[in-house]
Amino acid sequence: MLFQNSPQCFNSAKAEEPCVRTPVVNIFESDNEVLVEAEMPGVAKDSILVEIEQDELRLRGRTAETQTGKEYTTLYSERRPCEYRRVFLIGPDIAQDKINAKYENGTLCVRLEKSQKALPKKIKVE
Numbered sequence: 001m002l003f004q005n006s007p008q009c010f011n012s013a014k015a016e017e018p019c020v021r022t023p024v025v026n027i028f029e030s031d032n033e034v035l036v037e038a039e040m041p042g043v044a045k046d047s048i049l050v051e052i053e054q055d056e057l058r059l060r061g062r063t064a065e066t067q068t069g070k071e072y073t074t075l076y077s078e079r080r081p082c083e084y085r086r087v088f089l090i091g092p093d094i095a096q097d098k099i100n101a102k103y104e105n106g107t108l109c110v111r112l113e114k115s116q117k118a119l120p121k122k123i124k125v126e
Contacts, residue, residue, distance in 0.1 A: 019082035023059065023108075031120055034094065034112040040084045041106035050101045050110060057088040057099075059108060093117075 023038040036057070040048070043061035051058040061084045066077070090096075090112065098113035 019080055021082055021084050023061075023084045023086050025086065032114055034114070036088070036108075036110040036112070038084075038086060038108045038110070039106060040103075040108055042082075043084065043103075043106070045103045048101075048103055048108060050099075050108070052090075052096050052099060055089055055091070057090050057110070057112070059086045059088075059110070060084065061108070 023040050025039070026037045028035040028037075036059075038059055040059075040061045042063040044064060047062045047064070049058070049060040051060075063082045065081045066079055068074070093114050094112045095115040099110065101108060101110045103109075
C-alpha cells in the first residue's frame, strides 16, 4: 500500500460530524467607521453571507467539498466541507444602512459606518 493511515498522526474526526469554525478576527475603529476583518480561508465569495438583524452582525461562509477526477480513489481525507460562523453585537452608533463587505485572499472585510450622531463634533466656543 502506498499510503497507510497512522492513528497517532492524524485527527480521527468522523466525516459525519458537522465542521463549524469560528473565524479569527481583527477589529479596528476610526472616527468614521468600524472595520471587522475575519479570516475564512477556502470559502468562495458566493457562499459568504453577511447579515444585520436588529443589533447583531452575522458572518457565515462555507467551504466546498474537495473534488478530484474520476480516476482517483480517496485513500484518506481529513479535509471536508466546513462552515464558518461568527456573531457580533453592534450598538446604536452604527448606521445599519451603510455597511459594506469585501472578500479577498481568504479575508472578509466588513466596514460599518458610524451614524452621524455618533461622529465626534467640534463645538465652537464663543
